[in-house]
Amino acid sequence: MTRIQTYGVIAMAIVVVASNILVQHPIGQWLTWGAFTYPLAFLVSDIVNRLSGASAARRVVYVGFVVGLVCSWVGTQVAGEFGPLVTLRVAVGSGTAFLIGQLLDIGVFNRLRRSVAWWKAPFVSTLFGSTIDTAIFFTIAFSTGLIWIEPGNDVSWAAEPMPLLGFGPMVSLWVSLAVADWLVKVAVDVIALLPFRLAVYRFAARVA
Secondary structure: OOHHHHHHHHHHHHHHHHHHHHOOOEEOOOEEOHHHHOOHHHHHHHHHHHHHOHHHHHHHHHHHHHHHHHHHHHHHHOEEOOEEOOOHHHHHHHHHHHHHHHHHHHHHHHHHOOOOOOOHHHHHHHHHHHHHHHHHHHHHHHOHHHHHHOOOOOOHHHHOEEEHHHOOOEEEHHHHHHHHHHHHHHHHHHHOHHHHHHHHHHHHHHHO
């Protein structure tokens, strides 16, 4: 394993563990602190992808996936106010969304890696990956149409109709949660372009 891959694995593990902890702490009505750390996983895989290629990035993602599974299992063993901190639906949604979203990000990045505009590959790939990640997670975790995944888990609270983000059209609560989460991912995607550029420049200079 190269130095870049090693750094990538460590960084991905830190992001995944931190996000699994911080998701338990809400910010206002729509978000948790985990919404701000989780998107950094795309930054990590994009940096590794740029410096070491898609195969190396996938290996880093697979490690992050395993770490996420371990975190989810631990969460199912910890009792919170309303039951286990992590339900089966949340665990399945989280793992599925992470793996598919990250692999999509890597695939799109690889197609755009030769673009003249340096920001295009990391921005567009993360936008695609984040969008799919958000859609998959919230649908699996909270949609009433998938109640069969965990019949004993009452998610009726997430289906409560209310204005989108408090002022838009009437939608299920989980849709507002998903939109708020996605907006944060997009914002972090834009902000992360700077550390992406700096990290790639510094690592490339050291290799040279």
